Amino acid sequence: MSEPRHMHLGLFILGTGHHVAGWRLQEAEAGAENWPLIERIAKTAERAKFDLVFFADALNTGPNVHPSVMVRLEPLTLLAALAVRTTHIGLAATASTTYSDPYNLARAFASIDHLSGGRAAWNVVAGAFSEAAANFGHASHPPHDVRYAIAAEFVNVVKGLWDSWEDGAIVMDRATGQFADTSKMRELNHKGKYFSVKGPLNISRPPQGYPVIIQAGASETGRDLAASIAEIVFAVQQDLEIAKNAAADLRTRVVKFGRDPRHMKIMPGVCPIIGSSEADAKVKLRALGEFSDPVAALKVLSERLGHDLSSYPLEGPVPELPQSAIMQGHAVTLSALARKHKMTLRELRDYAASAMGHRLLIGTPEQVADGLEEWFLAGAADGFNIMPPWFPGAFDDFVEQVVPILQKRGLFRTEYTGRTLRDHLGLPRPAHPRVATNVV
């Protein structure tokens, strides 16, 4: 059977755009608390048959952070609102395993999966910013490897809680008065290193079995965690060869964990800057650069490199820095890029300001489509997480000009063929462990 292989497309919604200065463009509408705008963008993505929309998250803020993340609607309540205003598109959000409770988070995602009829996805993050610790009564952020160990156990607990009720456990038999078939209920009784959770969860099994699990770890531990649990991996590579190697490495690790590598979709972030000609696109990028707030831009770069860079000379070379304990994927990728192109700190700052350190695709719609196709066919990507520099125009351009080219080339769906996010991604619904055991 030779089904056409399609790429997967996600839209990474950041309310003021991915470029730090995107909101300043005359045509931009902005605001991470701007519900009508967010709803409109999500519906555009659904019309374009995107696999999912994605909302990142963080648990801290301050006056100098990227404007899209300074104040924003809370992602889980936002997904719930979108669940009833959309019908097909997947709804993904970040939630931290360091600063939430497995019982609460398992419930919220199960609830969103029920509300959306099986369209929820959870981007598992171990909580990258150490500033968050101060909002949760912790003296300090746990170290990198501890955070990943917590994350691995957290995800296990959450899956166990999602399995509290077998499918069909709620019978509601009026005649006999049996509401739930409690032989299909099980207590988790988890006692681990970081969590003790008895269960059962007070919501039945999500329509997708488990919501789709997303992960973006790039460190050694992060890649292992991704390989063991992730069904989508958000990646940050800039260079095709490096991306191919990273994808091959991840797929090898997936096999090591006994999983089918086809059930892990690697989706690098891409920031498209589209123009009627390549020169026109470059003019747009330059205009954005001129609007940039240098303090916010340097803060974005500092976060990605894991060091406060405000005291380094901007015209000097990008300094050699010790290994970052946060966002290692970005740190490695950006350092390599700076070395390769011999960039000054100012140049790297302006580059990172455009797409928060992700790959830029600048040019005509054909050139952007070519850039996506090349990576897809080379095995460096199963799809892409699209990061428009501003909203809604830059995304509308992508939908109106690039998506039709991808569709004409047979690289992207023209209609949804299923109803759940697992359907869109071609991922199987995980069987309940008891059922799975019985089958064997």
Added chain:
Amino acid sequence: MHLGVLLLAAGNMVSGWRLPEAEAGSQNLLLIKKVTDKAEETKFDFVFFADGLNSFAGMHPSMVVRLEPLTLLGALAMTTTHIGLAATASTTYTEPYNLARMLASLDHLTGGRIAWNVVTGAFAEAAENFGAAKHPPHEERYAIAQEFIAVAKGLWDSWEEESLVMDKASGKFIDAAKLHVLDHKGKFFNVKGPLNITRPPQGYPVLMQAGASDAGINFAASIADVVFTVQQNKDTAIAFANRLKAVAERQYLRNPRHLKVMPGICTVVGSTEAKAKAKLAEIGSLTDPDYALKALSERMGTDLSSYPLDGPVPELPPSTIMQGHAITLAETARRRNMTLRELRDFVGVSMGHKLMCGTPEQIADEMEEWFRDGAADGFNLLPPYFPGAFDDFADHVVPLLQKRGLFRTEYNGRTLRDHLGIPRPDHPAKERPISSDRLRQASMT
């Protein structure tokens, strides 16, 4: 008067879902949406979703599995336009930063229609789902709750109004002078702030509370805008309301009119009294006695399964959970000389709340009497099943209340605070407190 409906979607009565005309299921979004739409058409102040953080075989069918309330409110935010949306969340098993954010986000999504029913987490079983060795004792839970609320309010005040400037020309995104870092260091919480969402449209979401113990009454008097209460007897209810408002006024210097006392009532409406009673008997006959005894045990704070059903209701030590229910039920049993079986069946139909069974006129009369005599500022309706029992109330009792001038016929505001007639709290940074009405007038001139 104010009206809310507690949407326990398999019904308030443990067996309500078994009626042929009942639709059921706390995961049934279509039913929940239908009831919410009806409540909005009827101009209710709010719909309310209770919550718990545990489940077990034999739990009340409305609670054994259910949609998570905060995400549910996010969905209902989009399907409604005026009605208030209230949900329970625990101060014992959540983080102030996470909860303050979610509630603020919901208040933004609804344009100011959110209420938070603050519970300290009544069921000890929840502790085991959160790695806690044991449920903190009653007094400590209230101390935690008190500090939690102070932190949440402080986080909601992270950004003054109009701190988001978004001036494209100058590139000024925020007015940093209007950003406040909380830096809370307390006995139970250390939270630095600021919160990553602007001040909720209502300033703070409406706060609801249902404490009935001494600690609970104190807590409610200090923070609650709406107080849920379990009352069977009008005089006791009047005394409770008076005490609560007196504590609010004297001890916490609050305007007692800004605190709305709303007893729970379970209504069974019939075109004649006989028909209402027949309906009640029908529901009663479907009640699973084990569910009912479990519900009674929870309310009394003691496992009653080993006591003789036909003996008197035993004298029990004071409950450390659900004290309002325990006190009210014990008093009711004493007053009516009830056996344990009788009290069990009573709880089976009403879950311990006041049962109003009769014609629309009879129910409206009793509600009016409680309202006029100061026993209630409004009522929290607990229909025995959905949607029929709620429709009966909405279609037959509410019009009588409206005709008597006791209940609104149109919404005349957009936020839940508007519906309840309680002012929007100013940001503490304001030098002089100005009411939102005066602000509106000032901005119009």
